[in-house]
Amino acid sequence: MNVSDLFRFAFQSLTQHKLRSALTLLGVILGAFLVIITISIGQGVQEVIPRLMRGNDRLRQIELYQTWGRDNSDVPEEPVPGEMSDERRARLKEAKKQRAANSGEVTRVHNDERLAEFAAIEHVESVVPTISYGGELWLGDKSAHASFRSTTTDDRSFPRALVAGRPIASNGAAEVLIHELLAYDLGFQDEADVAKLLGATVRIEETIGGFHLGSSLEYSSDGKLKLTADEKRKLDDVIRSLPVVAEQLNLPDDLQQLLKKAFTTPAESPPNLMLKPKLISTGNLIVVGIYRSSTEEEHQNLYEYFGHHDNVMLPVDVARAFFRQTPNFEKQGYHHVVIRVDEERHVRSVVEHLRSQKYSFHSLVEIVEHLQRQYGLMLWSMTALGTVALLISALGITNTMLMSVLERTREIGIMKAVGARDGQIQAIFLTEGVFVGLVGAAVALVSAWGASKFANSWIQQIVAKEANQLVVDDQLFLFPWWLVVGIFVVTLAVTLTAAWLPARRAARIPPVIALRHD
Template identity: 30%
Template sequence: MNLQDMTIMGFSNLWHTRLRSTLTILGVVIGIGALTSMVSFGTGMQKNLTDAFTKNDLFTSMNVTPKDLNVDEMMSGDLSGIGKMLDEKPKPLTDSILEAIREMEGVQLAFPDESFAGKLQFNDNEVSKNMQPIPAAASAFYPYNDLLAGELYPHDSSQSVVIKWETLRDLGLIVEYPDLDYTLSRKDSLKGTRIVSPDSVIGRKITLITAELNIPSNPLGILMGDDFDPFEETSREYTICGITRPRDEFTFDRSRSALVIPPVTARKIPRLSFSSVWDILGEGKEEGTYSSIYVRVAEMEVLTPVREKIEAMGVGVFALADELDEIKRAFLIMDSLLGAIGTIALIIAALGIINTMLMSILERTREIGVMKAVGGSENEIKFIFFVEAACIGLVGAVFGLLLGWVVTRIANQVMNTMVLPDNQGPVDLFYFPLWLILGAIGFSVVVSLAAGLYPAIRAARIDPVRALRHD
């Protein structure tokens, strides 16, 4: 027999036992469906997180601090190490350091990463929020190059501001956008919340109220009962020039603030600010220094050289890219655990393949004897059974992938409808990369061949004389 004859015979034997073969293939379908759907959830989470980090420039950015903030040491619980780190005298982040960083090759953007507290008044509502100065040069980068409406202010001394979508919601306005799926509740109606278009917000004035310490000119007056307020509030109006897009579950909030304001304009606002952990830990910030500096580089490949140059200045640097290997390792562990659970179903399916093929041997004992009597070799007999096993694995893998895809589509729809917030657009929580598809097919075929190994060997060793006497 040639290769084509043996292959056709293998497929023909499965067709003659259609019901039993279908039930066996169904077991493989369920196993592959469970395996791929579970692993696709892990790969989907990894893809969403990695894409979000890349989109938000987290792999091409770093934060410069006065001290070397060793996250691993702080998380270890080693009090002596933490104490030693806090005792180190920080190097002030001055304008000269900031300018030196900006002049480094590969640096696209560098600015003080600070914020201050205040109150926002708009639409007859008031909320307490944090504000952050961001330079106009950030308009070339996410998220300020992809605003929901408007654009970032043109220069650093502008009297315009960019407000977050979530801040407007807190102020009683739900700003429309294409994927918005929000229904006003009774609570919203009582609060006066309205759904509005972005154009109705752009160009309107918003009031920013900040406070500073009020030092009395006559301290003795306080002891004599004079009215005294330790804080003095300042109110200023700014024009809304842009609205950020709503933040989803996989978007990193880089600014951490409700309002983005030009840095030169922000310096003129009297305020109290405790924007740094170093201020809270007791080492007050000197005039003309910064608590932290944000640095963005052109690409991930130049991050390490730039980091080394900055560290040589005697300051601390933290970059999320340093944790990339740990993130990948964590997802690998998660994918392995999910894959192991799905593999259990495939192993059970493999037992079904063994049972099906052993039954096939009993029914075809005389047929096997005839093939050996006319010159069929043991290897040819084995090959026929291997073809049957491989066919079961291949067909089961294809339909298993289809089942896994359908299940993940349904699960994804349920998650987007019932779990994720109303203001968030649809998120694809599952992902089928090419390696998963090809790997599932290959794994199914290999497991099926392994399951068919024992039946194939047993069939090849049948004595043709006894087989011909078998009824």
């Protein structure tokens, strides 16, 4: 009895009871299909997530933020006097420590020295601060409030966002990019006039200190009051002159003394910027580009969004020189720092170094790894359900074949009477299991492949609608070679195991008893 004979007997046996065999085969197909489809999409998602990030080169970036407050372990314990229980005293001590820790002070200032330490970390390619600040932008005798942010030549979003001009030439160039709304506020209202702003000389100034009475009045008027920068400075001058004119106002003596006390700075104290404000400036800058805000579609897409909150973009070195003149720089340093690592595979070591130093940071690598773990857990859970379904189908195979043995007992007796050995009888029933396993795995594999094409297109359409074509070009279902081979191996193992008991029982039936069976 050769292999072809075994498969012929198996096929004839299965086709004798078509409905029963079809239901048994369907159980195997469904179980294998679920296993294939879950592993396939799991592999696809595991590769799509980092591939999307790599396309934007953000996996190599680590973003650091200021560290506010202190660790509770660094806060000295304060006494809590008063008559109370030990439990309440312990609670109050802990609350005092927490209040001191959350004091609102920057405990780790990211200044230039700190940035040099970051740059010295192994595999760090560059360290660039992101600076956001405000001031008054002057174009001749015209001025408008400017909220600026630093940018670099590596920023790939601005070539797409520019409506006129070009990006900055270098990180230290005396150049500036202006939002089209700020250009409109400066008087360049007609679209044809926007290009005329290119090449113009502007400067950004900021008065550090002062009373900002004019700004407060503007804010309280809900935009109805508009004051120029010069008018605001004059109002502050009026406030500072109050101690001098107090006597002319016939104010009571106690109020005059209060004004003198409030407006007098002790000789040993640092300069009072409220009384003696400091003017800082970027110096002259050349307008080289006009940019727009991101569109609604770009705003929804993580990789197309380039922001629109700031109306001026300065080269990072120009912004740093301006920011260093502010009191905030000495107290707080840079609020945001971007570390770029030379290769993705080295990001983890840099992240672990920063974590050991207790820095506050954000890395897409950790987000990607977290997502992969979450998806992996979910998909392996689904795979486990598919495996359970496959095992349940194995019980159906065992039951079907046991019934087949019972129905074919006389046939088994005849085969033994004409010389069939126990091993050959057992091989016939095992071949039925092999046949069911091979057909089930093949049909499940083809069905999963066809379903994946439809599902991939459907998912891409949904994502394209909701996330502006974020993953349209990516294949979410993957069928690696080991999955194709593995599903045949697993399915055959399950069906052979299920067929073993009936095959063994069939082989052990004595010929005499089998021939007597009706």
